[in-house]
Amino acid sequence: MKLDDPQLYRQRAYINGNWTDVGVQEVIEVHNPATGESLGFVPDLGQVETAQAIEAAEAAFPAWKAKTGKERGEILRRWHDLVMAHIDDLAMIITLENGKPLEEARGEVLYAVSFLDWFAEEARRQYGDVIPQTRGDQRLFAIRQPVGVCGAIIAWNFPCTLVTRKVAPALAAGCTVVLRPADQTPFSALALAELAERAGVPAGVFNVITGNPRTIGGELTANKTVSKITFTGSTPVGRLLMEQSAPTVKRLSLELGGNAPFIVFEDADVKKAVDNLMVSKFRNAGQTCVCANRVFVHDSIYDEFAHQVTAKVGELKVGNGLETDVTIGPMIDDKGLLKVSELVQDAIDKGARVLMGGNRHALGGNYYEPTVLTDVSQEMDVARKEIFGPVVTLFRFKSEDEVVAEANSVETGLAGYFFSQDVARVWRVAEALEVGIVGVNTGMFSNEVGPFGGVKQSGFGREGSRYGLDDFSELKYICLGDVE
């Protein structure tokens, strides 16, 4: 990995301010999804090392908690500045290990630092309440305190953002963290740990542990010292973490899978809806939890919409994200590729027509053709499963009631989008959709100031925003008596 600052390429785990030695450990090999080439190794650590990291986080907690919010915010601010100073290296690491085009990876670094920026400020604003008393001799207060040691487990699709979106609020609130990055993308998290160390995050406050997900997740959930688990990933793994966390009654924030409806009503601006679908659908080659998964288009504009979207999809350029002009990278691995291929085949077998793509890409490897499917129906697997790939599925609808019912007919509820110029409908449908995030006349709502999270089996808890600190703090009620 050629970086301006080679120290950011860390092939070790980071525990209690030390970089653990790979030489004596089992290792996990990391591959570039664009080429299959090896990018290097990280240690395959297990229960013992996870317990050590938790112990380190516990030992670091009292001093970190004792700092003022302002002091913690200053350290987060320095971390932010260092990430900005190394934006090119971080973008390069993201592209190499995740596959997204370099320009998009730069965008991800900017998105990631926005959480450091935001929570550097929010650290100072962890307000409590003075509650009007019910007796003359008492005074009542509610204060916020950090929950303690947090376990953070993240996915591979936003290797920098998922780190900062969890670690920044945790640290701002006064918690300490043991983070497990995904096997496919550990180097971004390790580079961020290197920069956190340079920023002055004390040893033990932020630890990164690589290795077996079951063993590490098992220890993070079983260990009594860990007060909270924050997780981004699939719904089945979220369920497992809930189960495993039950005996020690841990707090949880789960950002799980989605199946976002994208509804285009008859009164929508079709061109704007198409442009925004491209943004929502093809970001990270369709591998985001909030990607438009089911595109419902009103019967009266269906053919025009299908025509316009197919033309736009034809302009996408698939390839290695390091090449200029490439807009779509590979799927993360062969498992991801297989899932997309099977979903498309199932839809075709059940009557969907391919307007564009529909196959593995001629480039081979993990590449899949940007695809548009029409005549998609509820019987097909794409109606219920998250595609996580560059596939547009066009469903036809005739009435608002029908489409809202179909949009809500799935078990998950992370994001939903719709396009309409009718103000009354905008409120009606925004309120009716069973999701945590609604994009109205836009395909992009992700930022550090909006509360990000789902309902139903997409999980619970909110990341970013002024609510983001709440998930990492306890509300303590203090009743002061004998005041008169």
Ligand code: SIN
């Ligand atoms: C995700 O897919 O997990 C995050 C997407 C986003 O933050 O927009």
